[in-house]
Amino acid sequence: MCERPIGSAITPDGEAISYDTRGTLMTRRTRGSPYAPQDAADTEAMLAAVGADSEEDLFDIPESVRFDGAFDIDARSERAVRRQVERTLGRNDDLTEFMGRGHYDHYVPALVDDLSSRQEFLTSYTQYQPEVAQGFLQALFEYQSMLVELTGLGVANCSMYDAASALGEAATLSQRVRSVSGDRILVPDQLRDGKREVLEQYAAGPDLRVESYPTAAGTVDVDGLAAALDDDAAMVYAENPTVCGAVEESLDAVGELADDHDALFVLGSDPVALALLERPADVGADVVVGEASALGVGSAYGMGMGIFATREEYLRQVPGRLVGVSGDATGRRAFTLTLQTREQHIRKERATSNICTNQAWVALRTAIHVATLGPDGLVDLAEDCVRLAADLADRLDDVSGVIAPVHDRYHFREFQAKTDQPAAAVASDLEAEGFAVHVVGDHRIQVCVTDANEPEMDRFVDAVAEVA
Amino acid sequence: MTDGSADGGDSLDADEHAPEAGTLYDQARWTDDGEYEPLLSEKDATEVAIGEDSPLPDDLTRDSLELPGLAEPELARHYTRLSQMNYGVDSGPFPLGSCTMKYNPKFTEQAAADPNAAVHPDRSAGSVQGTLEVQAQLQDYLGRIGGMDAVTLQPPAGAAGEFTGIRIASAYHEANGEDRSEVIIPDSAHGTNFATAAMAGFDVVELPSAEDGRVDLEALEAAVGDDTAALMLTNPNTLGLFERDIEEIAALVHDAGGLLYYDGANLNALLGRARPGDMGFDVMHYNVHKTFATPHGGGGPGAGPVGVVEELAPFLPTPHVREQPDGSGYERYEPDQSIGKVHGFSGNWLVLVRAWAYIARLGDEGLADASAKAVLNANYLAERIDYEVPYGPFHHEFVASAGDQDAADAAKRMLDYGVHPPTTKWPEIVDEALMTEPTEAETRGSLDDLAAAFNAVSAEDDATLEAAPERTAARRIDQVSAAREPRLSWQALDD
Numbered sequence: 001m002c003e004r005p006i007g008s009a010i011t012p013d014g015e016a017i018s019y020d021t022r023g024t025l026m027t028r029r030t031r032g033s034p035y036a037p038q039d040a041a042d043t044e045a046m047l048a049a050v051g052a053d054s055e056e057d058l059f060d061i062p063e064s065v066r067f068d069g070a071f072d073i074d075a076r077s078e079r080a081v082r083r084q085v086e087r088t089l090g091r092n093d094d095l096t097e098f099m100g101r102g103h104y105d106h107y108v109p110a111l112v113d114d115l116s117s118r119q120e121f122l123t124s125y126t127q128y129q130p131e132v133a134q135g136f137l138q139a140l141f142e143y144q145s146m147l148v149e150l151t152g153l154g155v156a157n158c159s160m161y162d163a164a165s166a167l168g169e170a171a172t173l174s175q176r177v178r179s180v181s182g183d184r185i186l187v188p189d190q191l192r193d194g195k196r197e198v199l200e201q202y203a204a205g206p207d208l209r210v211e212s213y214p215t216a217a218g219t220v221d222v223d224g225l226a227a228a229l230d231d232d233a234a235m236v237y238a239e240n241p242t243v244c245g246a247v248e249e250s251l252d253a254v255g256e257l258a259d260d261h262d263a264l265f266v267l268g269s270d271p272v273a274l275a276l277l278e279r280p281a282d283v284g285a286d287v288v289v290g291e292a293s294a295l296g297v298g299s300a301y302g303m304g305m306g307i308f309a310t311r312e313e314y315l316r317q318v319p320g321r322l323v324g325v326s327g328d329a330t331g332r333r334a335f336t337l338t339l340q341t342r343e344q345h346i347r348k349e350r351a352t353s354n355i356c357t358n359q360a361w362v363a364l365r366t367a368i369h370v371a372t373l374g375p376d377g378l379v380d381l382a383e384d385c386v387r388l389a390a391d392l393a394d395r396l397d398d399v400s401g402v403i404a405p406v407h408d409r410y411h412f413r414e415f416q417a418k419t420d421q422p423a424a425a426v427a428s429d430l431e432a433e434g435f436a437v438h439v440v441g442d443h444r445i446q447v448c449v450t451d452a453n454e455p456e457m458d459r460f461v462d463a464v465a466e467v468a
Numbered sequence: 469m470t471d472g473s474a475d476g477g478d479s480l481d482a483d484e485h486a487p488e489a490g491t492l493y494d495q496a497r498w499t500d501d502g503e504y505e506p507l508l509s510e511k512d513a514t515e516v517a518i519g520e521d522s523p524l525p526d527d528l529t530r531d532s533l534e535l536p537g538l539a540e541p542e543l544a545r546h547y548t549r550l551s552q553m554n555y556g557v558d559s560g561p562f563p564l565g566s567c568t569m570k571y572n573p574k575f576t577e578q579a580a581a582d583p584n585a586a587v588h589p590d591r592s593a594g595s596v597q598g599t600l601e602v603q604a605q606l607q608d609y610l611g612r613i614g615g616m617d618a619v620t621l622q623p624p625a626g627a628a629g630e631f632t633g634i635r636i637a638s639a640y641h642e643a644n645g646e647d648r649s650e651v652i653i654p655d656s657a658h659g660t661n662f663a664t665a666a667m668a669g670f671d672v673v674e675l676p677s678a679e680d681g682r683v684d685l686e687a688l689e690a691a692v693g694d695d696t697a698a699l700m701l702t703n704p705n706t707l708g709l710f711e712r713d714i715e716e717i718a719a720l721v722h723d724a725g726g727l728l729y730y731d732g733a734n735l736n737a738l739l740g741r742a743r744p745g746d747m748g749f750d751v752m753h754y755n756v757h758k759t760f761a762t763p764h765g766g767g768g769p770g771a772g773p774v775g776v777v778e779e780l781a782p783f784l785p786t787p788h789v790r791e792q793p794d795g796s797g798y799e800r801y802e803p804d805q806s807i808g809k810v811h812g813f814s815g816n817w818l819v820l821v822r823a824w825a826y827i828a829r830l831g832d833e834g835l836a837d838a839s840a841k842a843v844l845n846a847n848y849l850a851e852r853i854d855y856e857v858p859y860g861p862f863h864h865e866f867v868a869s870a871g872d873q874d875a876a877d878a879a880k881r882m883l884d885y886g887v888h889p890p891t892t893k894w895p896e897i898v899d900e901a902l903m904t905e906p907t908e909a910e911t912r913g914s915l916d917d918l919a920a921a922f923n924a925v926s927a928e929d930d931a932t933l934e935a936a937p938e939r940t941a942a943r944r945i946d947q948v949s950a951a952r953e954p955r956l957s958w959q960a961l962d963d
Contacts, residue, residue, distance in 0.1 A: 032837025033830050035571045035761070036908035038844070046848040046912055055840040058847055060710045060861045065747045067740065071612040075831025078575045085825060088605075089584035091598035092591075099588040102812060111540055113581075115547040123556035123572050125564055126767040128891075131940040132495060132883055134504060135550030136766040142508050145957040149535060155956055159768065161624040164812030172667070197786075197809035201635060205669030247528055276518060279530040291812075301599060302589030302813020303769065304624075315954060321767065325961060326950035329935070329943035333503035338950040344627070344663035345894075349672040354663035357625035357757065357772075361765025368547060371508055374537035375516040386523040410524055427592070436591055 034078075095436040096456045100414040100448030101243060102163060102192055103302050104294040106272065106381065107451050112296055112368045121364060126321070126357075130336040131328070137335035140360060141323040143367035147309050150274035151288040152281025154312035157320040159292075159359040162304025163268060164195040166289035167237065168202025169308060169319045169353055173287065174235035174264040175206055176317045176352070182234040182263070185210045188220065192243050208234065218246035218407030218416070222253045229261045239268035240277050244446065245389060245414030246407050247277060255284025270294040271307070271370060273412055276382035286311055295373075296365030298452070305362040316342060319353030321360075381451065385413040388449045388457075393417070395461045396447070401468040406444065414448035416440060419468055429467035435460055493560075493886030496552035497941040504941060505549045508536040509958040553941035554766075555888055561910055561918045563849070565865045565891040565903025566658065566706060568736045568758030570838075573829065576762065576822035585821055589813035593800050599817075600798035603789040606824040607773075610754055613827075613835070614732070615745025616775025619754075620784045622815040626733060629753025629772025630664040630700070632810045636751055636776060636783045637698045637727045638668060639807050643783075646725065648697035654683055656707065656895040658733060661700045670697060677897055681707045681859040688720055696726035703730065703747065704737050706895045706903065708846065708862030718748025727751060727780075732772075735759045736907070737843060737864035740836030744775075751776045756823035763822075771819040785810050839864070841908035845915060849906050852919035854926045858898055865905035867898045870926075873933060875900035878925050880944060881936035885921035 038046065043055070052058050076084070097105065116122065120135065127133035127140075140158040147156035160166040171185045185203060187196060189212035200210050213236075214224030220238055229236070236258040240248040248254075251267070258265035267285040269277065272294050280288045293305040310318060316339065324338035344351040373381060389411040396404040396417055404417035419426045423439045430437055435456075438446040449457060498505045514537035518529045538546070555562075562569035587596050607619040623629040634651065641648045651665035652673045665672050673691050678684035682705065692699070699721045703711045711717060721728050730744040730752030736759045744752045756762050757770035764770070776784065785807060787800035830838065842864040850857045855868035868890075870878045879889030879902070891903040902922075906915060925933070937944065955961055 031833050033834040033841065033908060035573060036837055036841035037911045038841055038908075042912040043841075043844065046844055050844075050847040050851050052847070055844055058840075058843045058861070059741050059863065060712070061738075061742050062712055062715075065714060065742050067615070067743050067746055071609070071740070071832045071835065073609060073612065073827060073831045073835070075834050076828055078573075078829060081825050081828045082575060082579060084828065085579040085582055085602075085821070086584075088601050089582050089598040091601065092584045092587055093595040094584075095591070095595055097588045097591070099590055101590060103589055105586075105588070111543060115544065115551070117577065118548070118551040119558040120551040120554040120556045121766055122577075122763045123558055123569075124554050124766045125562070125567055125569060125764045125888075128564075129555075129879065129883065129889065130945050131880065131937050131942050132555035132888065133553075133766075134497075134941045135552065135554035138505065138507070138553075139547070139550055140766075141956075142958070145507075145509065145959060146535065148957040148959050149533065154960075161628060161769075161816075162812045164809070165624070165628070192812075194809050194812045198812055201631075201808055201810055202667070204635065204638075205667050207669065247524065249528065275533050276522070276524065276529055278528060282530070299586040299588050301585070301587055301596075301817035302811070303815070303817050303819070304812060315956075322954075322956055324950045325955040326946045328945045331502070332499070332942065334942040334945045336945045336947060336950050338947070338954060338956075341951075344659035346659070348659050348662035349666035351659070351663040351666075354627040354631060354660050354667050355625070356627045356658075356660050357755075357764075357770040358768040359624075359765075360767030360769075361763070362769055364766065368543070371536060371538060371543050371546075372540065375514050375533045375535040376537060378535065379516050379518065379533055383523055390523065410528065431592065431595055436588065436595065438590055 095431060095434055096453055096460065097299065097436045098447045098449060098453055098460060099436055099438055101438055101446060102195065102291060104413065105299040105450060105452040106295060108296060108298045108369060109372045111372050112365050115368055116361065116365045122361065127337055130334065134335060137323050139364050139367055141335050143363045144323060146367060146370050147307060150271055151309040152279040153288060153309040155315050155318060156309035157318055157322055159363045160306025160308050160320055160355065161359060162306045163289055163291040164198035166306035166308045167195060167268065168199050170266045170287045170289050171199060171203055171208055171235055172206060173314065173317055173319065177314050178234050178262065178264060182232045183208050184233045185235045186213050186228055186233055187237045188213060188215050188239065190215050190243055218242055218244045218409050219248050220250050220254055222250045225254065226257055229257055231261060233261050233263040235264040235266055237266045237268065241273055241412035244407060244416050245411045246409035247412055251278055251283035259284060271366065272382050272385060275378040292366045293362060295369040297362060305359045305366055317352055318342065320355050320358055384451060386410060388454055389413055389415055392447065392449045392457060396464055399465045399468055402464060413450055414446055416444055416446045419443050419445060421468055426467055430463055433463035433466060435463055493884060494939050495941045498549050504553065505546065507958050508538065508546065511542065512536045512538050560886050560888065561906065561914050562888040563890055563904045563906040563918060564888060565867065565905045566733055567891065568905060568907055569764065570761050570907040571909040572761050572763040573826060576825045579825040580818045580821045585818060597797050600789050602821060602824055604791055604798050606820055607789065609827050610773055611775060613739065614752055614754065614775045615743030616752060617778040618781040618784060619773050619775040620788060621771065621773045621820050622785045622811050623753065623772040623774055624811050624816045625768060625770045626753055626755040626772040627660040627664060628810055629774045630660055630731065631667060632774045632785060633729050633751040633753055634664055634668040634698065635807045636780055637729065639783045639805060640727065640780055641697055643805055648695055650695040651697055652691050652699045654701065654705065656705060656897055657700060657702060658731060661731060681709050681897060682711050683713065683717055685713055685716060688717060692720055692724040692726060696721065696724050698727040698729045700729040700731060702734050704734050704863045707859045707867050708865040709859060710863065714747045733758060734864065737839060739839040740832065741839060745777065751780055756819060760823040761826045762819045769816045769819050771816045771823065783807055838908045845906045845908060845910055849904065849915050849919055852916065853922040855902060855922060865903060867895065868902040868904060869898050870900035870902055873900060873930065875902055877933035877936065878902065881925045881928060881933045882921050883937035884939045885924060887918050887921045
């Protein structure tokens, strides 16, 4: 291409090219993939090198199963796709969310986006060649260490998909580590439906029974749990904070009950709550699962980051990847994936889990977020989650037709409120006012407040007063 | 604190086995006596007491929290240095077999960062019509590409897709009143297939490969029966070979009452050339982080959408998304015989946005070209390397044999030439396997460089290979001691 026409042209081999008025090449688009850089001359030379007449000759596919149709997907320019993304997603209503129930929005510092987006992190693979992946391995090791500090448990893996799948993995772990047989997985009756359904998915293969125990005032009904327990119980699951935002007050008792029945005590939480609430190791938790995406992600339509931490004695039964310390040939400290004989690519059907691709990059973001906050910032954020929830509940309670909180408990980020009006109508009217909340009962909504939506609290209270 | 040396220097004996030809490579490294970059915890440890001004009573809080308390400039440097000790797709060739490490277009990051994508999953359907429309369109795109009638986007990874698919198969058989306990898997399949079948409660029947590296029809015929729930298959298989007998395979499995499951790991070989649905597969997963260019993120997140034929559509996870019959918008609904949920919410949404943007960018011709160039690149590279490639004709990947060399050692040596090595020692059907998938993203020139790296390594002696790598951030890492004495946190280093 020695000539540089101003404007655009299609070359004989199908390239669409365009130049600006100074003849600078602006775009060079083949009719194929813009990310497959071979030009026509290279393609020809490569075909010659492999002794093929055409690319099609390289496909060893019987005629009878060849696809000769079309997907009917039109190629678009980068700019056109971006416009389409913006236009399509622009159809989402711009609502200020006061929503939680397992997916939380905290402000994500710019540092998290910037550093995690470095291509060396973003485009890298699982660290099967640790010598060229020290950076990611160290970041994951640091993430694991943060979780060890937060939970007080000796081992944390470097991610599961989300809190729900981590809970499912905990249930299967209970089968592998428990000394006597038992197939009952006890969960609170108020457990979020989605989480329970995922747990049941994991429970189906090993024929575990997922059963509810009662809660009272938004937390564990200890007597009810005691009555539900027997020696067939393999696992007891509790959350702190609970799904309705209540701070659990009976964790010691839950831990003791589980222990009395040789059942695994699994506790659900998140890294912000863990910075302030009782340390899981201190209340006898055997496993901590939960949603680390509370930090590092923000609202992402439920995209998660599963925590999985446990006691060292269960180390060899842990699902997922673990980063450990070793040394290299110079004797310097180095990091590597370790204990891989637990995993599917080595152990196949005897692996602790089928998980391969995980949420490593989200773990990196969570770790950077934790590091950015530091211990002071993290504890401050957690304390704000308590203060803001109490403050907002007080203010909503002052609204005629609203009682908040429903549960006589301390709350973390969120709480339930009773509405005289049908909750669905309240939520729908709030949408019209620009706000989104959860409907959790005929006359009950759930409201979540964090640093992210705090500036909108006044307007929100006004809106509730308007519609309730 | 550190000497800031990025070239390694004499202390690492970098030149002892310096490559004599081809590309030389020095990865940035930072050293501080006994370690490379110090840990955050070694830079600072600050303990915060949870005190009197806490809004919670004492008995509901922990006593204290100890974490690094570093300022933003320190953290920026820490993580930047870590990133410089990490090799990504933009660093150089990354021909990791079965992983499809293709280029991740930058604009898809911007698409995923659209502020309107940042919504809560429990929002009312009416208020997230844009999100539902993207989901519906991506379901539709994937259905067309795979030849499937319905697609769920919920599974957050390939293995989660497998689990979803096998759970669907299980529910289907159960709905038909059939108790089928076995899943058949070729011995060369991905480890996840075996683990998935076991997790879903099935017995695994391992199918030996035929001499040509493909499914052994006689062995399959002997293996299928009344207990067969499904056969899990990758096509092309892990050797890159197309299962030419796929129609007979499908007939054998279907005649026995089983379902045919397609592992989408190798779909990058077939775009626009063949579709799993047309080959007789009933259920499949797509690895969008492979085929559709979403970044691997150091291990994840990916996404593993699952496609099914019409008969299986009622079993898909809930909620499913569809256009409302009157065309007025999009809605969520629960399929009649749904298996329930496989993710707490709706999967890895921001990954799916990237995949949607990639597919829309490429369109029919771009997707077909991606496969054509991926297959051409694999064939060209195989032609240029000295190692033997025993099985063919292969497509997007090939498995070379390191012969008398140890494949893992050869891979370590390749790092010194500035390329990421292939997947090693798997599949086991090839001795000292080097499973190589260059993807469409490499130019002829970078493939020549890659071939030069292979060939330089193939000519080197065992001592050199065993000493490798030497130009990377860390030298050869002792795997055995890491496992024998596990230290998995900075707290464990103090013990």
